[in-house]
Amino acid sequence: MRCQLGTTGIEVTAIGLGAMPLSLAGRPDEEQAFQVIKTFLDHGGNFIDTANVYCLDDSDLGHNERLIAKVLKRLGKSAEVIVATKGGLKRPRGDWIVDGRPEFLRQSVEQSLKALDTDCITLYQLHAVDPKVGLEASLDALIDLQGEGKIRYLGLSNVNQSQLERALEKAAVVSVQNRCNVLEQWDFQSGLVAFCQKHQITYIPHSPVGGHHGHKRLKAHPLLNQLASRYRTSPYALALAWLLAKGEYILPIPGASKPSSIEDSLKAMEIRLAPEDIAALDALA
Numbered sequence: 001m002r003c004q005l006g007t008t009g010i011e012v013t014a015i016g017l018g019a020m021p022l023s024l025a026g027r028p029d030e031e032q033a034f035q036v037i038k039t040f041l042d043h044g045g046n047f048i049d050t051a052n053v054y055c056l057d058d059s060d061l062g063h064n065e066r067l068i069a070k071v072l073k074r075l076g077k078s079a080e081v082i083v084a085t086k087g088g089l090k091r092p093r094g095d096w097i098v099d100g101r102p103e104f105l106r107q108s109v110e111q112s113l114k115a116l117d118t119d120c121i122t123l124y125q126l127h128a129v130d131p132k133v134g135l136e137a138s139l140d141a142l143i144d145l146q147g148e149g150k151i152r153y154l155g156l157s158n159v160n161q162s163q164l165e166r167a168l169e170k171a172a173v174v175s176v177q178n179r180c181n182v183l184e185q186w187d188f189q190s191g192l193v194a195f196c197q198k199h200q201i202t203y204i205p206h207s208p209v210g211g212h213h214g215h216k217r218l219k220a221h222p223l224l225n226q227l228a229s230r231y232r233t234s235p236y237a238l239a240l241a242w243l244l245a246k247g248e249y250i251l252p253i254p255g256a257s258k259p260s261s262i263e264d265s266l267k268a269m270e271i272r273l274a275p276e277d278i279a280a281l282d283a284l285a
């Protein structure tokens with residue numbers, strides 16, 4: 001099962017790998033992280049989501065990007081895999097602080113190019129809008145970097161529809177990455193996902209099985225468990241299958257710190273949910 005990356009002509013697997021759990025506190029050792037990425041690639045996966053701030057704190061910036069670059073190099077797959085990164089946040093003492101200043105974004109892109117060991121980042125996503133700076137000013141900086149050949153395609157993250165519409169007046173945005181899963185359906189309710197589909201912008205649900213902490217709530221949900229046992233799958237794969245059933249421009253990026261987790265998540269691409277089951281899951285909103 002494949003998904004188009006906006007109108008770029010790039011086709012990726014319909015499930016990507018969210019690499020964040022490989023670099024936050026409690027992260028696995030490097031060998032286990034290697035196995036997670038290898039398992040994803042062995043099963044045909046070719047889209048990995050990262051960010052400069054997937055790390056412990058500001059002294060560890062780029063940990064996730066360096067890890068991915070190292071694994072891809074070791075496996076000889078650097079040229080085949082789309083690695084999407086982000087900038088616009090920092091991690092003082094492990095906090096998550098927005099910083100969309102043009103000079104900071106430029107510095108972040110330079111650091112990501114180095115960490116990813118590349119001359120051009122295929123998809124660079126503004127991690128969040130900085131209200132002190134304004135969306136347009138941050139975007140202008142990224143458009144300049146795109147003009148310099150350091151970024152190929154631009155994406156946004158954590159935006160609403162009016163912000164997306166403003167961005168589209170300036171730039172060809174190919175993706176939007178927001179929090180979205182069967183228990184948190186706001187972007188379906190607001191019409192943002194439908195807007196993305198209409199404009200052929202890939203919608204990337206982050207935290208697609210409930211998030212770094214919230215995934216346990218999803219795993220325990222009665223309806224998800226009931227349907228999962230009927231489809232002979234896990235509640236996680238079922239929740240991902242629901243996202244895939246909602247439209248062709250939807251690219252969920254489940255996180256994993258264990259190879260078994262991403263192996264299970266990829267099985268979502270084989271599940272075809274009946275319309276009445278999709279409707280029952282829609283009603284969890």
Ligand SMILES: NC(=O)c1ccc[n+]([C@@H]2O[C@H](COP(=O)([O-])OP(=O)(O)OC[C@H]3O[C@@H](n4cnc5c(N)ncnc54)[C@H](OP(=O)(O)O)[C@@H]3O)[C@@H](O)[C@H]2O)c1
Binds near residue numbers: 261265
């Ligand atoms: N743009 C943003 O602001 C933003 C914010 C948050 C996340 N993200 C991106 O979205 C990605 C996904 O979000 P997330 O990692 O926070 O949350 P998630 O994908 O909803 O859940 C992640 C956790 O759920 C468990 N899990 C997932 N699929 C599983 C399966 N099939 N079977 C068993 N366990 C499973 C994993 O556990 P194990 O660790 O035990 O394998 C994993 O650590 C991140 O990795 C990151 O790339 C972006």
